[in-house]
Amino acid sequence: MVQMITPWKHPQTGIYYLYKELPPHLRGEMGRRQVRRSLKTRDPAEAKRLFVLAHAELEQEMAAAEARIAAQKIADEISPERAKIIVDDFIRNRHSSGRWSRWPTLGLVWWLEDTARRVFNTDFPLAGLPMDDSPEALAAKRGQPVPGDCWLDVVRMYPPAEWLQASGIVLVDVFED
Known part of the structure; x- marks a missing residue:
């Protein structure tokens, strides 16, 4: 069963984060293997709300990286x-x-x-x-x-x-x- 990603709580500080491994084909374009972004809250309900927004923003960044990769491939051909x-x-x-x-x-x-x-x-x-x-x-x-x-x-x-x-x-x- 596929598990949805959820906010990750730092064990020492209690602050919630968005944590996601990037697909291998995007790592070079985005310059990293994973993304960690602080949601700047210790409240679980607020973390869930902020997580949705942060994840949507990350998905847009990943889509832009995909578009840049596709454009470069076309330019190379x-x-x-x-x-x-x-x-x-x-x-x-x-x-x-x-x-x-x-x-x-x-x-x-x-x-x-x-x-x-x-x-x-x-x-x-x-x-x-x-x-x-x-x-x-x-x-x-x-x-x-x-x-x-x-x-x-x-x-x-x-x-x-x-x-x-x-x-x-x-x-x-x-x-x-």
Whole structure:
């Protein structure tokens, strides 16, 4: 049977408190594991009345924390449609010709992978770019790592907030408006 929380009486002072353990997913956002608030009374009837108000206030704080967590999760996500628009815009308007001009998208991915390897201090295999390879040379590389493999590992292993921050050096130019 589930027991409702009730005012807690301090054994030494006799003052009543609201005492509640926070759910694990809210602890980081609220900055603590539990909440203890004095109801500033020794009267049991008054403590029950104040407890209801204090508990309702705490529930509102917890709902606000839930909303902040949900908003951050949405901010960390990029929809496929938004990603396509960003990449297309970068390739069309911002990518300069040069060393990677033959493979602009692969050059960007390789740069992301190299940055992520350094930031996360990992040993993901980093594939070389097919600079001046002939079709035969490209076919011979089948089965070997290709640009993008390492980046997919990074995206799978780290939360979006971490890999977006790690790739900020590269993405600042892409997202710049």
